[in-house]
Amino acid sequence: MAYPRVTLTVGDMTKTYKHTTDQTVAELLKIVETGDDVLITRDGKPIAVLTAALPTPQAVASMKAFDIPDSFYENLPGY
Numbered sequence: 001m002a003y004p005r006v007t008l009t010v011g012d013m014t015k016t017y018k019h020t021t022d023q024t025v026a027e028l029l030k031i032v033e034t035g036d037d038v039l040i041t042r043d044g045k046p047i048a049v050l051t052a053a054l055p056t057p058q059a060v061a062s063m064k065a066f067d068i069p070d071s072f073y074e075n076l077p078g079y
Contacts, residue, residue, distance in 0.1 A: 007041045 007016045038050040
């Protein structure tokens with residue numbers, strides 16, 4: 001699959017591709033995995049930033065569901 005021509009900026013490095021390919025996308029993902037963001041522009045105008053996804057915080061991932069009893073709300077004003 002071929003994608004349209006884009007310019008990519010990583011830090012101080014800029015590279016223009018006439019046609020990006022799946023291989024180019026794989027290279028970009030490797031860059032993002034190392035912690036760098038990739039600015040994607042078309043005709044000099046920013047169109048997207050490729051950045052790493054945020055990991056799920058362990059505290060939230062390990063949280064267990066619980067029910068709040070009605071008695072909790074009894075002393076709250078306006079309840």
